[in-house]
Amino acid sequence: MARLLAVPGFGLGSLHEILRIAENLERSLRASCPTEKLEDEIATMTSTRKRSDTLEHLPLLTRAIEIIRQGAPASEKATLANIEKQGLSRGEVRLSDIERTCRFLGDSLPFRILRRGAMALVVTPSQYINAERVQSVAVRTVASWGAASTSQLSLHADVPDADFVTRVVQAHSEFQWLDQCTGWFWFANPRSRLVRAIGVAQFKLETPEIENLASALFARRPIEFVLPSPVLAALLQQIPDLCAS
Numbered sequence: 001m002a003r004l005l006a007v008p009g010f011g012l013g014s015l016h017e018i019l020r021i022a023e024n025l026e027r028s029l030r031a032s033c034p035t036e037k038l039e040d041e042i043a044t045m046t047s048t049r050k051r052s053d054t055l056e057h058l059p060l061l062t063r064a065i066e067i068i069r070q071g072a073p074a075s076e077k078a079t080l081a082n083i084e085k086q087g088l089s090r091g092e093v094r095l096s097d098i099e100r101t102c103r104f105l106g107d108s109l110p111f112r113i114l115r116r117g118a119m120a121l122v123v124t125p126s127q128y129i130n131a132e133r134v135q136s137v138a139v140r141t142v143a144s145w146g147a148a149s150t151s152q153l154s155l156h157a158d159v160p161d162a163d164f165v166t167r168v169v170q171a172h173s174e175f176q177w178l179d180q181c182t183g184w185f186w187f188a189n190p191r192s193r194l195v196r197a198i199g200v201a202q203f204k205l206e207t208p209e210i211e212n213l214a215s216a217l218f219a220r221r222p223i224e225f226v227l228p229s230p231v232l233a234a235l236l237q238q239i240p241d242l243c244a245s
Helices: 002-006 012-032 038-048 059-070 076-085 095-105 125-145 148-156 162-170 193-204 210-218 227-236
Strands: 111-116 118-125 175-179 184-187
Touching: 002 012, 038 059, 038 095, 059 095, 076 095, 076 118, 095 148, 095 227, 111 125, 125 148, 125 162, 125 184, 148 162, 175 227, 184 227, 193 210, 210 227
Parallel strands: none
Antiparallel strands: 111 118, 175 184
16 A cells, blocks of 8 residues: 555555455355355455445345344344355354444344353344343243243233243243143253152152142142143153152
């Protein structure tokens, strides 16, 4: 740049024109190059550091944002896998890269990430409050009673969209269905209070059939938190150290 500016008759105006032509050429090459991926587009964008750029010049990022919107709520892992499945990335991009690029462009963030312990949930900004409430109720319920149903969570979190509730709890890394048809699940934890209580009850019972075990475990529980026998049986099957007939 210094050498060019030293050439007689070559000034800042000429330099700006060269940079403008180079930038347009780069965009043209990106548009005609089918092998470019989201990682490349983001790297080029952040390296040029031109805040005047908009999403209209970033087709892969635009498509990725739309995939995020359509898929939310979903786990961070599932969201990135979906972007890769659509052929937009090589599997190296992170949501933080997309977030940083959107901030750099000055655009409003198209998504938020709800991180709570073992959960990383991608939501749209309008979904965040409900997702946070569902997640909080789910964690408290499972911690207190060992398992929960999506219908319970929908009621107690005051979020009537059952599909939304299900997608939020499925983002937890330890999520496991106990009975998908009735919506019962747990966050698989072999050291939970319920699992420990099952071990103690089985040791004390002479005939540890499911019905007897359920009676011993749930005699003092509110009825809505009593695990149906098929659900309790499914939980036992997921814990190799426990057995019941």
